[in-house]
């Protein structure tokens with residue numbers, strides 16, 4: 045067996061101990077005589093797996109008691125619609141901050157349900173920064189303010205949490221959740237598709253303040269009704285049981301590592317050394333302003349894009365996979381989520397330096 049360092053933006057690497065445990069428990073989960081995949085979601089065994097996962101997530105993020113945690117399907121993209129359906133609560137308008145490709149998708153979807161007020165956009169800069177905190181002015185009648193703390197494609201991350209006063213703040217944390225400690229109480233709702241930093245695809249986590257749920261737009265499907273899902277323990281219908289189980293193993297792995305403060309230290313180190321390597325030479329460059337560079341997704345370009353193909357082929361041969369940048373940005377993108385070991389980043393930096401020696 046030989047595993048590579050996989051820099052995919054998502055689905056992305058999972059911690060190796062998690063995959064090993066899943067392998068060991070594949071055929072017989074702890075004496076139950078069955079795989080987790082084969083269990084009734086209403087049976088005692090799976091209920092214990094589900095409850096443990098939620099308890100561990102609550103502990104990791106210190107989620108206050110007045111927040112409900114939902115384990116849903118449909119990806120972050122379904123939440124683009126579920127959020128207005130649940131959070132408009134009679135209002136007609138919502139504020140959105142536009143910092144990149146995922147913000148734009150959230151905005152386009154929300155426009156089906158309400159008037160979207162784009163309070164700030166960094167599109168003119170080519171999505172290489174975030175708006176100045178002092179420039180943000182929110183509509184007092186907005187039902188909520190939506191933003192994308194980490195833009196997975198542009199590699200742009202907010203260094204601050206917008207202060208929206210009494211207006212609930214909604215955050216698409218698909219590519220940054222669990223990368224560091226977080227003050228959940230600053231948010232009305234946090235959501236994340238699992239396949240970047242939580243577990244396998246198929247699971248979407250929603251963390252929502254309980255006073256915001258219970259009033260949906262007419263026509264909202266039952267499975268998209270947060271209150272109905274919360275009351276049913278996310279089991280209004282069959283949940284993504286195996287992804288839920290694996291997410292639970294990832295939460296355990298994070299706890300054994302020392303929790304999110306420890307994870308944050310490692311992530312900071314990984315990101316800092318990779319950006320330092322990019323900045324150390326004109327051979328490579330980062331398109332993102334220094335103040336808002338993502339810890340998780342690191343796009344970079346070669347001064348001579350004619351060398352892109354050779355760079356990627358050599359990387360592949362060196363066991364560094366999926367470094368091709370998103371088509372809208374070009375160049376390379378190294379996604380270095382929690383499960384990317386520090387040795388993977390070290391190996392990438394060594395390869396970059398060697399490649400420059402050969403071609404620079």
Ligand SMILES: *Cc1c(COP(=O)(O)O)cnc(C)c1O
Nearest residue numbers: 119120121146196216218219237
């Ligand atoms: C990947 C991603 C999405 C889309 O997630 P799906 O689960 O494919 O719907 C949305 N927002 C952000 C920030 C992402 O990184």
